[in-house]
Each structure stands twice: as C-alpha cells, then as structure tokens.
Amino acid sequence: MATLEVGNRTIGFLLDTGITYSVLTSFPADVCLVVGVDGNPRYLLDNPDVVRGRSVLDIGSGCGATAIAAKMSGASRILANDIDPIAGLAITLNCELNKLDPVPILTRNILNLEQDKWELVVLGDMFYDEDLADSLHQWLKNCFWTYGTRVLIGDPGRPQFSGHNIQHQLHKVVEYSLPEPTRQENNGLTTSTVWDFRP
Amino acid sequence: MAELRALVGVKRVIDFAVKIRVKPDKSGVVTDGVKHSMNPFCEIAVEEAVRLKEKKLVKEVIAVSCGPSQCQETIRTALAMGADRGIHVEVPAAEAERLGPLQVARVLAKLAEKEKVNLVLLGKQAIDDDCNQTGQMTAGLLDWPQGTFASQVTLEGDKLKVEREIDGGLETIRLKLPAVVTADLRLNEPRYATLPNIMGAEVQSLGTGLQLELPWARLGEAERGLRQPLSQSSHVQKAKKKKIEVIKAGDLGVDLTSKISVVSVEDPPQRTAGVKVETTEDLVAKLREVGRI
Numbered sequence: 467m468a469t470l471e472v473g474n475r476t477i478g479f480l481l482d483t484g485i486t487y488s489v490l491t492s493f494p495a496d497v498c499l500v501v502g503v504d505g506n507p508r509y510l511l512d513n514p515d516v517v518r519g520r521s522v523l524d525i526g527s528g529c530g531a532t533a534i535a536a537k538m539s540g541a542s543r544i545l546a547n548d549i550d551p552i553a554g555l556a557i558t559l560n561c562e563l564n565k566l567d568p569v570p571i572l573t574r575n576i577l578n579l580e581q582d583k584w585e586l587v588v589l590g591d592m593f594y595d596e597d598l599a600d601s602l603h604q605w606l607k608n609c610f611w612t613y614g615t616r617v618l619i620g621d622p623g624r625p626q627f628s629g630h631n632i633q634h635q636l637h638k639v640v641e642y643s644l645p646e647p648t649r650q651e652n653n654g655l656t657t658s659t660v661w662d663f664r665p
Numbered sequence: 666m667a668e669l670r671a672l673v674g675v676k677r678v679i680d681f682a683v684k685i686r687v688k689p690d691k692s693g694v695v696t697d698g699v700k701h702s703m704n705p706f707c708e709i710a711v712e713e714a715v716r717l718k719e720k721k722l723v724k725e726v727i728a729v730s731c732g733p734s735q736c737q738e739t740i741r742t743a744l745a746m747g748a749d750r751g752i753h754v755e756v757p758a759a760e761a762e763r764l765g766p767l768q769v770a771r772v773l774a775k776l777a778e779k780e781k782v783n784l785v786l787l788g789k790q791a792i793d794d795d796c797n798q799t800g801q802m803t804a805g806l807l808d809w810p811q812g813t814f815a816s817q818v819t820l821e822g823d824k825l826k827v828e829r830e831i832d833g834g835l836e837t838i839r840l841k842l843p844a845v846v847t848a849d850l851r852l853n854e855p856r857y858a859t860l861p862n863i864m865g866a867e868v869q870s871l872g873t874g875l876q877l878e879l880p881w882a883r884l885g886e887a888e889r890g891l892r893q894p895l896s897q898s899s900h901v902q903k904a905k906k907k908k909i910e911v912i913k914a915g916d917l918g919v920d921l922t923s924k925i926s927v928v929s930v931e932d933p934p935q936r937t938a939g940v941k942v943e944t945t946e947d948l949v950a951k952l953r954e955v956g957r958i
Contacts, residue, residue, distance in 0.1 A: 624749070628724060649719075653746050654718045654726065654747030654749070655747075
C-alpha cells in the first residue's frame with residue numbers, strides 16, 4: 467500500500483488521479499501513487515482548529531487528501547468535489563484505507579451549481595489553467611462576499627497562478643518544502659504554499 | 666525573486682540508437698516507422714531550464730517544437746521533465762523535412778518576443794543534421810547575446826555567466842539578459858521521462874491494465890553512467906495538466922521557405938581494406954608511389 471507523508475503523519479493512499487485524465491493500473495497489485503503537491507492536507511492536519519466543527523468543501527479533491535485531512539481534524543461536514551469520476555472512486559477507496567466513513571462526493575462541476583453555505587472552502591493546485599482560474603476567482607469572490615467563507619488555496623507555484631490577478635487578494639499562510647519523492651514525481655516543483663483568499 | 670521566463674526548443678529526431686538507412690532514391694533517410702525521440706542536446710537544455718526553475722530563478726519554462734503532429738510527443742516529454750507548457754508550431758510533414766535552422770530561428774525569435782522570455786535555451790545542435798546554427802541565428806535575429814556550447818550556466822542578477830567548451834579549453838563569458846544559450850554535453854545529465862508515459866495515456870476504462878515498456882538506453886551511457894528512471898504514469902498525469910498550444914508559422918508572420926534544397930543523401934563510402942608494409946622504408950616508398958609525398 468502506498469502512503470502519503472503529510473507533515474509527520476502517514477496517511478495510507480491507494481490512488482491519486484491528479485487531474486482530468488488518469489491511468490489506472492490493474493487492481494489490486496501495483497497501484498500507482500502520485501503524491502500531491504498541495505499543502506492543504508498538511509496544513510489542516512497540523513492546524514485542526516482551522517476545521518474542527520466546521521463545514522468544509524474541497525474543490526478539485528483528486529485523491530481526497532484534503533477532504534480526508536479535514537475529516538481527521540474534526541470537520542463537522544465535508545464535501546469532496548471533483549468532476550473526474552475516477553477521482554470519486556479514489557476518494558472512496560482512500561477513505562476506506564484510512565479507516566474512515568466515506569465522505570460525500572460530488573462529481574458535477576460546482577461552478578455551474580447554486581452556491582451553498584460553507585465555512586471553509588479549500589482548493590489544491592486548481593489554478594493551472596487561465597480560464598479555470600478566472601472562473602474559480604469569480605466563484606470564490608461570490609462565496610466570500612455572500613457567506614463570509616474562509617478560502618484556502620494550495621499551490622506549488624504554477625506560473626498561471628503566480629501571474630493571475632488573484633495574487634493581489636492572497637495572504638500567505640505557510641510555505642512547505644516538498645518531500646523528495648514528491649519533487650521527483652513533479653519535476654520543477656520544490657515547494658507548496660497555502661494562501662488565504664481575502665478579496 | 667523568480668521573474669525570468671525561459672523558452673526551450675526541443676527537436677524530434679531519429680533516435681540515436683537507430684541504424685540509419687538511406688532511401689533508395691537518395692532523397693533522404695528513411696523515417697517512416699523509425700523510432701524518434703527528443704534530440705539529446707535538447708534534453709540537456711530542458712533539464713537546465715527545469716533546474717533553474719527548481720532553484721526558483723526561472724518562473725516559467727515553455728517548451729516549443731516545430732513540425733508535424735508527432736512533435737507533441739516531444740513536447741510532452743519536456744512537460745513531463747518539468748516544463749510548464751508547450752507550444753507546437755504545426756508544420757506538415759513534407760514541409761517539415763525542408764525546415765532548417767534559419768526557419769526555426771525565425772520562429773523562435775518571434776516566439777521569444779511574443780512570450781516575453783528572458784532566456785532561450787537550445788541544444789547546441791541536432792544529431793540528425795549536425796547544423797549547430799539555430800541558437801546562433803536566433804540570437805542574431807533577436808539581437809541578443811549568445812553563450813554557445815555551454816557547460817555551466819549561472820545567473821548573476823541580470824547577467825548570465827556561461828562557461829563554454831571550446832577547443833582550447835573553457836571560456837567564461839558574462840551575458841546581459843535576455844540571452845540565448847545552447848547546451849553542450851557536459852552542462853548536465855537530464856532526468857528521465859519514460860517513453861510510454863509520454864506517449865500520452867488515453868482515458869482508460871476502469872480495470873484495464875497499462876503495459877509499461879522498459880525505459881530505453883541513453884546517449885553516451887558509458888560517459889554518463891546509467892540513470893535511474895523516474896516513476897511511471899505519474900508524469901503523464903502531471904504532463905496532462907499542462908497545455909500545449911498549437912499554432913502555425915503563419916500566425917507568427919514567419920516565412921518558412923528555404924533557399925536550400927537537398928541534392929542527394931548517400932551512404933558514406935564503404936571502408937576499403939588498408940595496406941600493410943613491413944618497414945619504414947617500405948612505407949615511405951608506398952607513400953611516394955601514391956603521390957602522398
């Protein structure tokens with residue numbers, strides 16, 4: 467079983483789909499683990515106060531690392547959102563692997579749906595595309611102004627993110643150095659930063 | 666800190682290990698069905714760009730390739746090695762065969778300006794034509810300084826210190842950015858990106874397996890030592906998060922016509938047997954006989 471080292475905790479993980487396309491190796495042997503470059507899981511595990519008793523929406527959940535970290539840190543309500551149906555499968559399996567009840571999953575594009583009230587919205591490595599970045603920026607602003615939602619964005623230094631307007635409204639929370647195996651899996655990336663979005 | 670942006674040219678060439686066969690009509694070499702890969706010197710250029718990015722000296726690495734649709738494989742390799750996005754300058758296969766350094770340099774120069782990069786990194790030459798001209802021409806067209814045959818590149822503020830491998834030894838020069846650098850063999854040892862992953866996995870239905878081939882050998886293995894392949898399909902997944910923009914040379918206002926045409930391509934002459942002589946006197950006599958002295 468492949469594991470994800472997050473801070474000084476080891477979370478068992480089966481599969482990280484990463485993005486829209488994914489490749490599955492045959493189960494159950496030789497699973498493919500892609501270690502994420504999002505600092506949110508570690509931040510939530512290291513700072514459970516951020517989520518304890520709160521409702522958390524994880525946009526672009528991927529393998530579910532952030533959603534699972536939120537659950538472990540005592541979030542009262544969680545929704546893992548990823549349009550990739552395989553991500554949905556991965557999240558369920560990873561909950562099982564980490565001996566947690568499965569978290570609710572939404573595979574529809576949340577940007578097209580009516581906004582719900584969330585106390586915390588987290589996004590990991592979602593600003594790699596300019597158009598998507600623009601849509602997310604708009605959606606997050608609405609969420610912030612309508613519900614006073616706290617928004618945390620994890621990013622490993624994607625150029626599209628560092629060059630986007632949203633930068634003016636971000637406050638740096640913490641920067642983590644990516645562990646060596648993560649660096650090898652993600653050429654060019656060395657750190658991941660968690661940002662607080664305050665428009 | 667990292668405000669620099671780098672454009673890296675990558676060329677798709679016949680793989681170094683393939684035995685080249687000349688076409689019977691002598692118009693060129695056989696390329697159909699032949700294994701191709703990224704030009705080794707281009708790999709070194711990509712590696713250097715990614716290392717600069719890892720040191721947070723470069724903020725974005727853009728990989729560009731000119732040619733037919735298969736060039737996207739080469740760009741994807743660059744993405745998997747760590748480039749951020751790709752630009753494919755689409756040129757139909759027949760026209761691509763006539764692409765030479767001048768045409769590519771025109772494209773790169775235009776792209777360098779359009780993308781507002783500070784650094785153009787290229788391999789010193791391609792292993793198919795051995796031209797060793799594209800970097801120099803690109804610098805000339807842009808009126809940028811150039812550091813060719815680079816064996817070491819160091820950023821010093823707004824200047825680039827380049828150590829060059831020249832016949833007499835090593836020459837160190839300092840270039841004001843923006844600049845063009847061409848990579849020589851000893852600049853670095855590129856990381857692996859295994860071929861099957863770069864071939865771009867399609868979305869596969871649940872439960873189907875993926876056949877992975879073994880990574881292939883590299884140029885100058887004896888010289889560089891064996892390298893460890895990086896892990897499997899993670900790279901194609903990451904590479905998929907990165908866009909490849911497809912454009913035409915015309916979109917850049919570049920004319921691809923060449924004033925050079927290939928007359929013929931032939932095998933080198935067969936090596937004939939040598940002549941052995943017994944003594945020095947015999948050797949001198951022989952040399953006189955064939956008019957060498």
